[in-house]
Amino acid sequence: MMKVIITGSTGMVGQGVLLECLESPKVEKILVINRRHLSIKHPKLTEVIHNDFFDFSAIKDHLKGYDACFHCMGVSSLGMKENEYHRYTYDITEALAKTLFLINPQMVFNYVSGKGTDRTEKGKVMWARVKGKTENLILNMGFKDAYMFRLQMVIPKKGVKSKTTWVNTIYALMRPFYPLLEKNKNNTTSVKVGQAMINSVLTGSFTKILDNHLVNELAID
Numbered sequence: 001m002m003k004v005i006i007t008g009s010t011g012m013v014g015q016g017v018l019l020e021c022l023e024s025p026k027v028e029k030i031l032v033i034n035r036r037h038l039s040i041k042h043p044k045l046t047e048v049i050h051n052d053f054f055d056f057s058a059i060k061d062h063l064k065g066y067d068a069c070f071h072c073m074g075v076s077s078l079g080m081k082e083n084e085y086h087r088y089t090y091d092i093t094e095a096l097a098k099t100l101f102l103i104n105p106q107m108v109f110n111y112v113s114g115k116g117t118d119r120t121e122k123g124k125v126m127w128a129r130v131k132g133k134t135e136n137l138i139l140n141m142g143f144k145d146a147y148m149f150r151l152q153m154v155i156p157k158k159g160v161k162s163k164t165t166w167v168n169t170i171y172a173l174m175r176p177f178y179p180l181l182e183k184n185k186n187n188t189t190s191v192k193v194g195q196a197m198i199n200s201v202l203t204g205s206f207t208k209i210l211d212n213h214l215v216n217e218l219a220i221d
Helices: 012-021 056-062 084-104 127-141 164-181 189-204 212-220
Strands: 002-007 027-036 045-049 068-071 107-113 146-149
Touching: 002 012, 002 189, 012 027, 012 068, 012 189, 027 056, 045 056, 056 084, 056 127, 068 084, 068 189, 084 107, 107 164, 107 189, 127 146, 146 189, 189 212
Parallel strands: 002 027, 002 068, 027 045, 068 107, 107 146
Antiparallel strands: none
């Protein structure tokens, strides 16, 4: 049994992870940190509304006693300058990770990254450099364990939706092809991402950088 913190639970990936944690007998307590309330009520679920994601000191007492953090927050780099994307990607993750590490360095910290992330931090693609810097921060922080979920195609299940209208439109058009897409090992589902998050804490993996194929493997009980 584990206690987990989830960020980004109003987004598509975070929703999927939250649903799997709520349904799993392996998870006994869930804390979500959001800017706005969820429409979900559950005996396992505790919600903290927090507006300043660049400083978590005000809620640090709520963060004690957890085994893992599933950091599913993320923004699109579309239309963003590098300094702005860096602020909403690296700076927020740094603030969260440093606060959690001071409270409990023995926790597992999972970060939702993306396929093509550049850990050299020197490539030509802006978002990939910033994500790479963020991955390096977490992997070098000193947590008991940490996993980078480099997701690409994630098929939403169980009613999970994106906060972005055009993304939902694309998924609606693709829905008839879901059975075929799920057969491709390079695709994954919101269910498998959630299951892999849980199993990363219970069983772990030698590989810390997980693409969709490895996420699918880790999701298997």
